[in-house]
Amino acid sequence: MKFLRKSLLILFLLFYLIKLQAVEVTFRVDMSNETVSPNGVFIAGTFNGWNATSDPLVEPIIGNVYTIVLEIPAGTNIEYKFLNGDVWENFSGPCTLLPDNNRFYFVPEFDVTLPVVCFSSCNVCNPPQVFITFQVDMSQQNVAPDGVFLAGTFNGWTNNNPMVLLGNDIYKLTLPLGSGDYHQYKFKNGANGWETVPGTCSQNGNRFIVIPSVSTTLDAVCFGSCYPCGPPPVPVNVTFQVDMSLENVSPEGVHIAGGFQGWDPGATLMTSTGNGIFTYTTTLNSGTYQEYKFINGATWEGSEWVPEECANGANRYFIVPQTDVTLEAVCYGACEECPEPVLPQVTFQVDMSEQNVSPEGVYLVVQNGNPSLNELEHIGNNIFTVTLPFEENQIVNYKFSNGIKVSNYEQIPEACRIGNPFTGYWRTTTVPGYDVTLPEVCFGKCTPCIPVFVTFKVDLSNEEISEDGIHIAGSFQGWNAETTPMTDIGNNIFEITLMFSADQYIEFKYINGNSFDFAESVPQECGVDDTFGGFNRFFIVPEEDVILDVVCFGACETCIVPMEVEVVFKVDLSNEEISPDGVHIAGSFQGWSTIDTEMIPQGNKIFYYTTYLLAGYYYEYKFINGIDWEGAEIIPAECSSIDGNRFLTVPEGGVELDLVCFSGCDVCPTFVPVVFKVDMSKEEVSPDGVHLTGDFQGWNPAATPMTNLGNGVYSTEVLLPELSYQTYRFINGNSFESGLENVPEDCGVDDGFGGMKRYMTVPEGGITLDLVCFGLCNPCPESHNIAIQKGWSGLSSFVMPENNNIEEMLDEIFPELIVIQNMTGFYYPAGNINTIETWDSQSAYQIKVVEDVTLTVIGYYEEDKTLFLSEGWNLIPVISAEPVAVADLFNDVYNHLILVKEVAGTDIFWPIYSINSISHLQPGKAYFVKMSVSGNIVFP
Numbered sequence: 037m038k039f040l041r042k043s044l045l046i047l048f049l050l051f052y053l054i055k056l057q058a059v060e061v062t063f064r065v066d067m068s069n070e071t072v073s074p075n076g077v078f079i080a081g082t083f084n085g086w087n088a089t090s091d092p093l094v095e096p097i098i099g100n101v102y103t104i105v106l107e108i109p110a111g112t113n114i115e116y117k118f119l120n121g122d123v124w125e126n127f128s129g130p131c132t133l134l135p136d137n138n139r140f141y142f143v144p145e146f147d148v149t150l151p152v153v154c155f156s157s158c159n160v161c162n163p164p165q166v167f168i169t170f171q172v173d174m175s176q177q178n179v180a181p182d183g184v185f186l187a188g189t190f191n192g193w194t195n196n197n198p199m200v201l202l203g204n205d206i207y208k209l210t211l212p213l214g215s216g217d218y219h220q221y222k223f224k225n226g227a228n229g230w231e232t233v234p235g236t237c238s239q240n241g242n243r244f245i246v247i248p249s250v251s252t253t254l255d256a257v258c259f260g261s262c263y264p265c266g267p268p269p270v271p272v273n274v275t276f277q278v279d280m281s282l283e284n285v286s287p288e289g290v291h292i293a294g295g296f297q298g299w300d301p302g303a304t305l306m307t308s309t310g311n312g313i314f315t316y317t318t319t320l321n322s323g324t325y326q327e328y329k330f331i332n333g334a335t336w337e338g339s340e341w342v343p344e345e346c347a348n349g350a351n352r353y354f355i356v357p358q359t360d361v362t363l364e365a366v367c368y369g370a371c372e373e374c375p376e377p378v379l380p381q382v383t384f385q386v387d388m389s390e391q392n393v394s395p396e397g398v399y400l401v402v403q404n405g406n407p408s409l410n411e412l413e414h415i416g417n418n419i420f421t422v423t424l425p426f427e428e429n430q431i432v433n434y435k436f437s438n439g440i441k442v443s444n445y446e447q448i449p450e451a452c453r454i455g456n457p458f459t460g461y462w463r464t465t466t467v468p469g470y471d472v473t474l475p476e477v478c479f480g481k482c483t484p485c486i487p488v489f490v491t492f493k494v495d496l497s498n499e500e501i502s503e504d505g506i507h508i509a510g511s512f513q514g515w516n517a518e519t520t521p522m523t524d525i526g527n528n529i530f531e532i533t534l535m536f537s538a539d540q541y542i543e544f545k546y547i548n549g550n551s552f553d554f555a556e557s558v559p560q561e562c563g564v565d566d567t568f569g570g571f572n573r574f575f576i577v578p579e580e581d582v583i584l585d586v587v588c589f590g591a592c593e594t595c596i597v598p599m600e601v602e603v604v605f606k607v608d609l610s611n612e613e614i615s616p617d618g619v620h621i622a623g624s625f626q627g628w629s630t631i632d633t634e635m636i637p638q639g640n641k642i643f644y645y646t647t648y649l650l651a652g653y654y655y656e657y658k659f660i661n662g663i664d665w666e667g668a669e670i671i672p673a674e675c676s677s678i679d680g681n682r683f684l685t686v687p688e689g690g691v692e693l694d695l696v697c698f699s700g701c702d703v704c705p706t707f708v709p710v711v712f713k714v715d716m717s718k719e720e721v722s723p724d725g726v727h728l729t730g731d732f733q734g735w736n737p738a739a740t741p742m743t744n745l746g747n748g749v750y751s752t753e754v755l756l757p758e759l760s761y762q763t764y765r766f767i768n769g770n771s772f773e774s775g776l777e778n779v780p781e782d783c784g785v786d787d788g789f790g791g792m793k794r795y796m797t798v799p800e801g802g803i804t805l806d807l808v809c810f811g812l813c814n815p816c817p818e819s820h821n822i823a824i825q826k827g828w829s830g831l832s833s834f835v836m837p838e839n840n841n842i843e844e845m846l847d848e849i850f851p852e853l854i855v856i857q858n859m860t861g862f863y864y865p866a867g868n869i870n871t872i873e874t875w876d877s878q879s880a881y882q883i884k885v886v887e888d889v890t891l892t893v894i895g896y897y898e899e900d901k902t903l904f905l906s907e908g909w910n911l912i913p914v915i916s917a918e919p920v921a922v923a924d925l926f927n928d929v930y931n932h933l934i935l936v937k938e939v940a941g942t943d944i945f946w947p948i949y950s951i952n953s954i955s956h957l958q959p960g961k962a963y964f965v966k967m968s969v970s971g972n973i974v975f976p
Contacts, residue, residue: 057906058107061141062149065093065118068100068161069154073121077102077155081116081138088119100161101152110145111860111876118155128239129218130246131158145878145904163214168247169348171256171325172223173265175205180226186211188221188242195227202348204355206256215249223259237262249785249795253348256325256355264355269321272356277365278330279374281312286333290314293339294328294351299789302334312374313365322358327351330368346371379425380467385476386436387485387537389418394439400424401445403433403462409440419476426467433462436479452482468514475512476537484537490575491583494546495595497528498588498650500627502549506530509555510544510572518550529586536577543572546589562592600648601690607659608697608704610641615662619643622668623657623681631663642695649686656681659698675701705757708802714766715809715816717748722769726750730764730793738770748816749807756798763793766810783813820893820917822960824849824885830939830962831856831881832913837895840875849891854884859911878903880913880962882939901975905929910965911939915975919956929971937964 063079077093080086083106093102108114115138117125128137131153141150154161170186184199184207191197199207213219220242223231233243245254258265276292290306296318297304306314320326329351332338342352346366354363367374384400398420400410412420426432433454438444453461465474478485492508506522509515512534522530536542543564548554563571575584588595605621619635622628625647635643649655658681661667670680675696677683684693697704712728728740732754742750756762763785768775784792796805809816820835837845842863846853855864858881861871877898898915905912914920922945926933936945936954939962943953957963 057110057145057904059110059143059145060105060147061108061143062103062105063093064101064103064150064152066101066152066154066161067120070120073123075121078119079104079116080119082114083108083116088122108143110143112143113140114143115140120155125156127156128220129158146900158218159214159216163216165212166215166247166249167210167251168213168245169208169210169253170199170221171202171206171208171254172199173206173256173258174225175265177225177259180229182226185224185227186221187224189219190221195224206355213247215247217247218244219247220244225259231260233260234262252786264323264325266323267358269323270358271319272322272358273317273360274320274356275315275317275362276306276328277313277315277363278306279312279365279367280314280332281374282377283332283368286338288334291331291334292316292328293331294326295790296320296326296328298791301331301336301339320356322356324356325353326356327353332368340369342369343371380428380469381423381471382426382432382465382467383421383423383473384412384434385419385421385474386412387419387476387478388438389485391438391479394444396439399437399440401435401437409437428467428469430467431464432467433464435462438479446480448480449482466514472514473511476540483535486538487535488538488577488579489533489535489581490577491531491533492522492544493529493531493584493586494522494589495529495586496548496589497595498598499548501528502554504550507547507550508532508544509547509552510542512536512542512544517547517552517555538577538579540577541574542577543574545572548589556590558590559592598650598652601651601686601688602646603649603686603690604644604646604692605635605657606642606644606693606695607635608642608695609661610704611707612641612661612698614641615667617663620660620663621645621657622660623655625649625655625657630660630665630668651686651688654683654685656683658682661698669699671699672701705760707755708758708798708800709753710756710798710802711751711753711804712742712764713749713751713805713807714742715749715807716768718816719768719810722775724770724774727767727770728752728754728764729767731762732756732764737767737772758798758800760798761795762798763787763795765793768810777811779811780813815896817894818897820960822891822893824883824889824891826885826888828882828884828940831883832960832962833877833893834898834915834917834959835893835895836877836898837875837893842872842875843870845875845893846891849885849889852885852887852889854886856881856883858882877913877915880911882911882962903973903975905965905967905971905973907967907970910967912963912965914957914959914961914963917959919958920975921956922954923952925957925973925975929967929973932967932969932971934966934968935964939964
C-alpha cells in the first residue's frame with residue numbers, strides 16, 4: 037500500500053501542469069450609426085497581436101449587428117477594439133481601459149456570447165431618451181459676462197449649451213440623452229473658463245455620468261468642487277407655509293411631501309394656523325437642495341400643480357440657508373401669495389318709465405345688506421342699474437325704492453315675491469359663481485314695462501330625444517338646465533316664448549335633457565366664447581316681438597337629414613377573462629346603455645358589432661366586459677376623448693374600424709410568463725407572507741402573494757406583455773409600511789419618492805428572473821467555514837466569494853499561511869509571489885499552514901455545478917454544501933476514470949480495482965482526479 041501511495045504522488049507531480057483550455061467567445065457590434073466601409077468590419081486585440089485585418093466580422097443578413105466567434109484561452113484578460121475598415125474605434129467609457137481606451141474582458145472557462153454594443157460606445161445603439169438636468173452653483177465665482185456653459189462628450193465639448201440662471205446663483209440645463217450612455221463633462225465660467233474637477237469625482241479630469249433609465253435632476257454642485265457650495269452643513273429649522281384660502285380643504289387635512297420625507301403624500305400633516313394658512317417645521321442640513329409640494333388631502337390625487345416659473349420639473353424647490361428660516365406663505369398651486377377672493381358681480385336693472393322719479397334718486401334695498409340702500413345709476417331711457425358683489429350661492433332678497441323713505445318702496449306683485457307682512461315682501465335671486473345681469477323689470481311689476489316676446493325654436497330631427505325633454509338655458513335665467521322646458525310642436529320641433537326687454541343682450545343654449553352633459557355643441561360661426569372651451573348662441577332683443585328661425589340642434593342652419601352608413605366596431609379581449617354576460621358596446625349612438633347592445637363573438641376572443649350611423653356625425657363609445665359600468669374598459673389618454681371615451685367622426689362611405697385591444701389603443705400585446713424569485717433567508721418573514729408589487733398590478737402591496745419554495749426562497753409567476761417596461765419591489769408582509777425592501781441604487785431606478793425600485797424589460801417568450809436577496813442586487817451571501825489542519829491540505833469551496841482577491845480573502849489566516857497553489861500558479865506570502873491573484877470556485881487548491889486554522893468564505897453559491905475534467909491529472913473542488921457520493925458523481929465518466937485521491941490523505945477511489953476508501957467527497961476539501969480521456973461531471 038505504501039508503494040501505491042508513493043506511485044500516485046509521483047504521477048501527480050508528473051502531471052502537475054495542465055494547459056489552459058480555449059473557449060469560444062462571440063463578439064457583436066452594432067453598426068447602425070455608421071457608414072460601413074466596403075472593406076468590412078474587423079476586430080483586433082491582444083489575442084491576435086493587434087492585427088487589424090486578420091479577423092473580419094460576419095455581415096448580417098438582416099439588421100446591422102456584425103459578429104465573430106474566436107477561440108481564446110480561458111482565464112485570460114484581453115483588450116480589443118473594433119474597426120470600420122481601417123478606422124479604429126475612438127472613445128472612452130466604463131468599458132474601456134487607459135491609456136489607449138481599449139475594450140477589456142476576462143475570458144471565463146465556458147463559451148460566452150458578449151452583449152451587443154454600438155460601434156465606439158459602451159451602450160446599445162439609439163437607446164431610449166430621458167431628460168437629465170445638470171446644475172452648478174456659481175456663488176463662489178465671478179460669473180463671466182458671456183455666462184455659464186456645459187460642455188462634454190454629448191456636445192463635442194463645445195459652447196453650444198449655455199446654462200440658464202435658476203436663482204441663488206444656481207445655473208441649470210436640461211438635455212435629452214440616451215439611457216445607459218456614458219458621458220464626461222465640465223462646467224465653464226465663460227467660453228474659455230474650464231473648471232478644475234477634483235480627482236474624487238472625476239475620470240480623466242472630467243465629471244462623468246452613466247445616464248439612468250428615467251429623467252433625473254442632478255444635485256447642484258459647486259463650480260470646481262464635488263460638493264455643494266458653502267461651509268460645512270449645519271442643522272437648520274425650516275418652516276413651510278401654504279395658503280389654502282382659495283381651496284376646499286380635504287377632510288384628511290393638508291400635507292407636505294418632499295425628498296426630505298421620502299415623498300410620502302400622507303405622512304407629513306401640516307398645522308392650521310388660521311386664515312387658511314397651514315405650516316410645517318422640520319430640520320434640514322444647510323446647503324442642501326430640496327424639492328417638495330403641498331397636498332390637499334393624503335394622496336397624490338390631491339397634489340398641487342406647481343407653475344413652471346417656480347418649479348423644477350413639477351416640484352417646488354429651494355436651497356437650505358445657514359440659519360433657521362420661515363418660507364413665505366404661497367398660494368396652493370401658485371408662485372405668489374393668494375390674491376383677495378374675487379366675488380361674483382350681480383347687476384340689478386329697473387325700468388322707471390311708468391314712475392315720476394324722486395329727486396332723491398332710485399335705490400336698491402337689500403335685506404340685511406350693508407349698506408341696505410344702494411343708489412342706482414340712470415343709464416338712459418328711464419333704466420336704472422347698480423352692480424354689487426356677493427358670495428357665490430348667497431340668497432339675496434331685494435326690492436327697488438323710488439326715493440329713500442320706506443313709503444317709497446315698490447309694491448311687489450305676488451307672482452314674483454317672497455316673504456310675509458311681518459318681514460316684508462322681497463324679490464329674490466341666488467348668486468351664481470360668475471358675474472350675472474338680472475333681467476330688466478318694471479318698477480312694481482314682475483315683467484318689463486314694455487315686454488318683447490321672443491319665440492325660440494330648435495329642430496331635433498337628427499337626435500334621439502331625451503325622456504327628460506328639451507330645455508333652454510341662458511344668461512336670462514341663471515343658466516339653469518332644468519327650469520325652462522320647451523314644447524314639442526310636431527316634426528321634432530320644440531319651441532318656447534319668453535319675455536324680454538328691448539335691446540337686451542342674451543346668450544343661450546339648447547339642452548337635450550335637463551343637464552349640461554347633454555347641451556348642444558354650438559358651432560363657432562354662430563356662437564360666442566362661453567369661457568369653458570365652447571360657444572353659446574347669442575341675440576339682441578329687438579323692440580318688437582319676434583319668432584326666431586328654426587335651427588338644428590348643434591348647428592347654425594336648419595337640419596339636413598344625413599345618410600346612414602355602416603360602421604363595424606371590433607375589440608380583442610384575448611388578455612381578459614370574458615364575462616358570462618358577454619361583451620357589449622355603449623355609446624352616444626345608443627344612449628350609453630351597457631346592456632342593450634351585445635357584440636358578436638368572431639373567435640379567438642375577438643368581438644364585433646355592426647350598426648348604421650349618420651355620416652359626418654361625431655360619436656363616443658366604450659366596450660363593456662359584462663353588462664354594467666364595472667366592466668367598462670379604461671381607455672388610455674392618447675386614444676380617448678376628454679371624457680375618457682373612444683370617439684369617431686363617421687366617414688361618408690362608412691367604415692370598419694381597426695381591431696383594438698380592450699382598454700388599449702392598438703392590437704393586444706402578447707402576454708408571457710415572468711417568474712419572480714426572492715431569497716428571504718436573511719429576514720424574519722412576516723406572518724402575512726411575502727408579496728410582490730409593481731406597475732403590472734397597480735402597486736397593490738397585498739394583491740400578489742409569493743409561494744414559499746423552501747430554504748427561504750419565495751416565487752410567483754405573472755403574465756406580462758412582451759417587451760413592456762416594468763418596475764417592481766418585494767414586500768415582507770402585505771403593506772408598504774410593514775416591510776417594503778430598500779432596493780440598492782446599483783439595480784434600481786428612482787421611484788419618485790426618494791427611493792429605488794427594481795426594473796426590467798420583459799423579453800420575448802418570458803423569463804425566470806435570477807434569484808435575488810431581499811433588499812440586494814444579487815443572491816444572498818452565504819458563509820462557508822472551512823477547517824484547515826496543520827501542514828498540507830486540500831482546499832475548495834462551494835461558495836464564490838464576494839471578494840475574490842486571493843490575498844484579501846486569505847488575510848484572516850495570513851499569520852499561519854505558508855503557501856497555496858493550484859494547477860496553474862501559487863501564492864507565497866513570504867516571498868511576495870502571487871501568480872494566482874483571484875479565487876476560482878471551479879478550481880481547487882493545495883494549502884500549507886503552520887497551525888490548525890478556520891477559513892471563512894463569504895459569498896454566493898456557485899451556480900455552475902458542471903466541472904470539466906481534462907485528460908490526465910486534474911485538481912478538483914467539491915461544489916456542494918453536502919458530502920457527495922464519489923461513485924455517483926463519476927458514474928457518467930466511469931469508463932474513463934482512472935483514479936480519485938485525497939490531496940493530503942490516503943483515501944482513494946480506484947474503480948478498476950474496486951477500491952473505494954473515499955466513499956464521499958467532503959465540502960471544503962480538494963481531490964486529485966486522473967482521466968483517460970476528458971469528460972464532465974455534475975455536482976448535485
